[in-house]
Amino acid sequence: MDYKRYQKVRTLIGLLIGVIVWEAVIVSNFYLAISGILIGMLFLFLVKNRFKKIIVDERVISVSGRASQITYSIATILLSLLGLFLIFIAMGSENFYLKLLGETFCYIALLLITIYSISYHYFNKKYGADE
Amino acid sequence: MAQMNNGIKVFRAEHNMTQEKLASKCGVTRQTIIAVEKNKYIPSLELAFKIALVFKQPIEKIFNYKL
Numbered sequence: 001m002d003y004k005r006y007q008k009v010r011t012l013i014g015l016l017i018g019v020i021v022w023e024a025v026i027v028s029n030f031y032l033a034i035s036g037i038l039i040g041m042l043f044l045f046l047v048k049n050r051f052k053k054i055i056v057d058e059r060v061i062s063v064s065g066r067a068s069q070i071t072y073s074i075a076t077i078l079l080s081l082l083g084l085f086l087i088f089i090a091m092g093s094e095n096f097y098l099k100l101l102g103e104t105f106c107y108i109a110l111l112l113i114t115i116y117s118i119s120y121h122y123f124n125k126k127y128g129a130d131e
Numbered sequence: 132m133a134q135m136n137n138g139i140k141v142f143r144a145e146h147n148m149t150q151e152k153l154a155s156k157c158g159v160t161r162q163t164i165i166a167v168e169k170n171k172y173i174p175s176l177e178l179a180f181k182i183a184l185v186f187k188q189p190i191e192k193i194f195n196y197k198l
Binding site: 059060 | 158159160161162163166172174175177178
């Protein structure tokens with residue numbers, strides 16, 4: 001299997017997982033969503049095993065690192081702002097769910113910051129910055 | 132501004148080697164070799180040494196750094 005074919009198969013599996021999860025959300029079937037994701041992951045694993053060539057190297061890791069950093073920054077800021085905005089809106093109205101949603105967004109942002117800090121310190125120590 | 136140049140393309144031509152073959156010898160993807168050749172990606176010291184070893188040349192002959 002060459003790289004282009006591998007990419008096509010991977011995209012196809014991703015699309016299929018998306019369709020299954022979408023369908024599961026529409027019919028409100030939790031088990032369908034979970035089984036769709038698990039089967040998709042299994043197929044991705046099998047396809048990756050059949051593809052013998054190197055697909056992850058230092059450049060890919062460097063690109064992923066930068067992309068993750070940007071994603072983290074954007075997601076954290078957006079979630080925090082949206083959460084605060086919803087909480088402020090909820091203060092003026094009687095809508096309980098709006099406040100709950102805002103708090104959930106803020107907690108997710110906090111969780112992201114916590115995970116980032118822990119992983120940052122772990123890798124910082126791993127790569128020799130402990131002195 | 133600092134600038135990093137390399138002669139990978141020339142050495143590849145001298146050794147009659149494809150990007151794919153160099154990539155597999157260095158244990159990286161072809162896309163990485165393309166990026167290094169075009170000076171879009173500065174390789175790690177390890178990869179630079181691997182490339183130098185493949186061409187049996189000193190590292191400074193393949194890569195040069197200008198301030």
